[in-house]
Amino acid sequence: MALFGGIEAGGTKFVCAVGTGPDDLRAVTRFPTTTPEETIARVIEYFRSQPEPVAAIGIGSFGPTDPDPASPTYGTITSTPKPGWRNTPIRQRLLEALGVPIAFDTDVNAAALGEYVWGAAQGCDTCVYLTVGTGIGGGALVGGRLMHGLVHPEMGHIYVRRDRERDPFPGVCPYHGDCFEGLASGPALEKRWGTRAENLPPDHPAWALEAEYIAQALVSYILILSPQRLVLGGGVMHQEVLFPLIRKRVQELLNGYVKSPAILDDIDSYIVPPALGDRAGVLGAIALAQREMGAGVP
The missing domain is CATH 3.30.420.40 (ATPase, nucleotide binding domain)
Structure with a gap:
């Protein structure tokens, strides 16, 4: 079974994981949200260090963001008050570095999807x-x-x-x-x-x-x-x-x-x-990746 990556990109901390769902969530790591350069570099290092490749990655990000796949700035954190993060093209940077399909949405839309697929909704x-x-x-x-x-x-x-x-x-x-x-x-x-x-x-x-x-x-x-x-x-x-x-x-x-x-x-x-507790965001990001690839997520 293909593995998928999930990134819960929060304003305070990032959570990264690989897996296929709540019963198969592997190598979960958390680290503080610092500068875009340092934080994105840690995400890239995390996925490059995994023993098995992922088929796709989902990002659920703090915002505001551009969530429109038809937009030239799709996957960009836009008018955030978070210092240093305004107009950060997080999806594009990860796409260029990791070379796998990357789905993108807000952190709360991702959590909503996680609860819809596996949790309280x-x-x-x-x-x-x-x-x-x-x-x-x-x-x-x-x-x-x-x-x-x-x-x-x-x-x-x-x-x-x-x-x-x-x-x-x-x-x-x-x-x-x-x-x-x-x-x-x-x-x-x-x-x-x-x-x-x-x-x-x-x-x-x-x-x-x-x-x-x-x-x-x-x-x-x-x-x-x-x-x-x-x-x-x-x-x-x-x-x-x-x-x-x-x-x-x-x-x-x-x-x-x-x-x-x-x-x-x-x-x-x-x-x-949330039935998924504090894992709702990162599991929702994995569900975004699975949806991107048509991997059985409704």
Whole structure:
């Protein structure tokens, strides 16, 4: 059976692996995201050092990116605020160095695909994967197809309602200030409360506020895309207190408008953590490579 490579290209760290799926994931390595030159060189070294060649590689990248295969800048990280990475043609550099087919999409679209093929969104042809961590991003499949348009979904940069008395914090997004990411990402939590999210106790008021913003965003996704499942990953979502608060608030905000048993009666199975855990991104990248080669991935 052919092997495939996966690259989860995150703003904080890169994850590389080879394999064919969750039960065959080999040689996983992680390293910090530094400069493009140093980081891409480590990716090239990793794949050149593998004992078996890969048939293709998939990249799920932080963004914004150009995900259009017909574009001359396909596979480029574009207007990112990540220092040094703006306009980096990551796919092209790896293609020239490694000489195998390379599929490319956003990191969250890749994770959505991984959960759709092997994880919590199996059987759902329309689903959303949201990551809440260093940044906030969302990927979606609609009718079994990864969602693109002008560029790709930017679910972390929608605007949510902010009660300025309850939350005077102005937000951290360098583009939009108090958009969803500006208010609810890991850096926003740290700057607002003066400590990293993992240091906040379960009864801290941070979590009710965080759940409010996440629930508002999910309601928008539900009303626009009507997903059959919402999968929530990322470091901030490791806080166990969040899922019950979010589910309850989503029901309150929808107020019975969406007449679906999934929301009214079984919301614990509708808003869920990733079944693939922290491997969703790199496994999704492998699924991108398999799709590129027509290797049985739906």
